[in-house]
Amino acid sequence: MSDPLLSSENTVPSSSPGRATFSDEPTFPSSPPSSPPGFPWEQPEKNTSKPLQHVANNAFSILGKRKPLTALTENARPLKKSRTTFSSTKPTAPANTLAQTQLSLGQPTQIKCPTCCMSYVPSSDEDRKLHTKYHKQNTEGYDMGKDFVSKARPYSVYPGADHTGWACAIDCHDKWGRKGKAQGVMAVVQREMGAVEIPEDEIWDLKKADPRLCFDPIWRTYLYVKGGKCVGFLLVQAIEEAFGVEEPVDELPSMAKTAAVKTGETASTALASLKARQQAATERNERLSKRPLQLSKHTHPAKLGIARIWTSPTHRGQNIATTLLDAAIEHWNDQVRLTKEGKERVRRESTLPPESRRIMDELAGPPRERIESKDEVAFSQLTEAGRRLATRWFGKGWGWGVYMD
The missing domain is CATH 3.40.630.30 (Gcn5-related N-acetyltransferase (GNAT))
Structure with a gap:
């Protein structure tokens, strides 16, 4: 006679695979949990942001604060110095800028001295000094x-x-x-x-x-x-x-004739004749000097x-x-x-x-x-x-x- 405990017909099948249950292990629910997401992008996002606050935007917040240049070599560009305020007691160095010293309004820039014949610019201090020195040497010696x-x-x-x-x-x-x-x-x-x-x-x-x-x-x-x-x-x-x-040969006849006429008109005395010849010679020399x-x-x-x-x-x-x-x-x-x-x-x-x-x-x-x-x-x-x-x-x-x- 067979033992009923060993009979396969009276054995009730288990709902899960046969595993021993011990009292020191936790028991799991009978229904399996939902399957976790398989990829990171499928995980739900956590809302960790703080409530927004109103912040005033300026140039530094947009462009970022400018950093000073780092001296990489000995010839590095020096740092920009701060401007001096009006309350500063130290005088500032004058800026090296060009300035117009004279106005050009169409007037002649050079003039010529009628005495010493030197041309100079009257608006130039250096030219005036040179002209004064030269003019003094020319006139006074x-x-x-x-x-x-x-x-x-x-x-x-x-x-x-x-x-x-x-x-x-x-x-x-x-x-x-x-x-x-x-x-x-x-x-x-x-x-x-x-x-x-x-x-x-x-x-x-x-x-x-x-x-x-x-x-x-x-x-x-x-x-x-x-x-x-x-x-x-x-x-x-x-x-x-x-x-x-x-x-000059071409003026000899005319000059001799003029002298003879003047001599004949005033030939009353020898002195008058001499004066006439001298006057004729003077006039002749004046005319010849222009030729x-x-x-x-x-x-x-x-x-x-x-x-x-x-x-x-x-x-x-x-x-x-x-x-x-x-x-x-x-x-x-x-x-x-x-x-x-x-x-x-x-x-x-x-x-x-x-x-x-x-x-x-x-x-x-x-x-x-x-x-x-x-x-x-x-x-x-x-x-x-x-x-x-x-x-x-x-x-x-x-x-x-x-x-x-």
């Missing part, structure tokens, strides 16, 4: 110092007109201080005359001079010093030839050339220019005499053999000769005033020389 005449070399100073001044000769053998004074005067003269500038080395540098002319320089200047200031200037050079100024010079085609020998001559405007009409011309001729003849005496003394005292002395004489060249008349003097770059001076100094409107420098 170039300052030479009190001892300029007393320190001159022997046989280089000659009395001036009416013994009110002195004509001083300056050449390349003088000291550099005296040559600098003469160069300063010549700069004023050339600017006023508008003449072509002559290089300074050609006039003053003894090393660049012709060795054959070491005793007699080519260039010389003559300064008329009065009251410690130079009021007259003359620059001469040694020349060999010049062109003669010819007398261009007629030069001869051939040259004649000449020795002294007048390159530049000038007189201060406030000292004109005092025979300063003619005094300088006379002093130049006298100084030329003195130098010719002194040079011959010096060469003879050197020849007597020299211990060189005759052949060496002969070579030295050949290198020195032929000696210069004295100026016997004004016909051996010629002018260059004649202006209207220079032509009047030449006519007055020579005493005639033609017959004197003009050379090309």
Whole structure:
């Protein structure tokens, strides 16, 4: 007989798989729980936001606060300094800004002084100072110092007109201080005359001079010093030839006829006849002075050339220019005499053999000769005033020389 406990027919099937139930383990509900979400995005969102508060928006909240630059290298840009307030006691440095110093309203920017002929800008402080200095030198004379005449070399100073001044000769053998004074005067003269500038080395540098002319320089200047200031200037050079100024032929018949008529009208006395001829000659010279010079085609020998001559405007009409011309001729003849005496003394005292002395004489060249008349003097770059001076100094409107420098 079978045991009923072991019979399969009386056994009731379990609702779940067979698992032992213990008293120390929790019991689970009989129905299975709902399946959890399989992916993170399927999980429900948790509401963790706080209630909104009203915040005022500004530029910093939108753009963010600007951070200072970090110095990465030694040449980093410095931090921006805070502005100084009005309550600050330290003065601020002026800003380096451009400012307009003059207004351009169509007016002429440069003017020309009618006295010294210098062009300058009156609105410029620097130009006004330069013009004042140049104007004073031009009108009152170039300052030479009190001892300029007393320190001159022997046989280089000659009395001036009416013994009110002195004509001083300056050449390349003088000291550099005296040559600098003469160069300063010549700069004023050339600017006023508008003449072509002559290089300074050609006039003053003894090393660049012709060795054959070491005793007699080519260039010389003559300064008329009065009251410690130079009021007259003359620059001469040694020349060999010049062109003669010819007398106009086309006006000779008409001028002679006019003089004859005037002589016949007033020929009652010899004095009246002389005055008539002088008046006719004066009128003729005035007319000829307005015509261009007629030069001869051939040259004649000449020795002294007048390159530049000038007189201060406030000292004109005092025979300063003619005094300088006379002093130049006298100084030329003195130098010719002194040079011959010096060469003879050197020849007597020299211990060189005759052949060496002969070579030295050949290198020195032929000696210069004295100026016997004004016909051996010629002018260059004649202006209207220079032509009047030449006519007055020579005493005639033609017959004197003009050379090309």
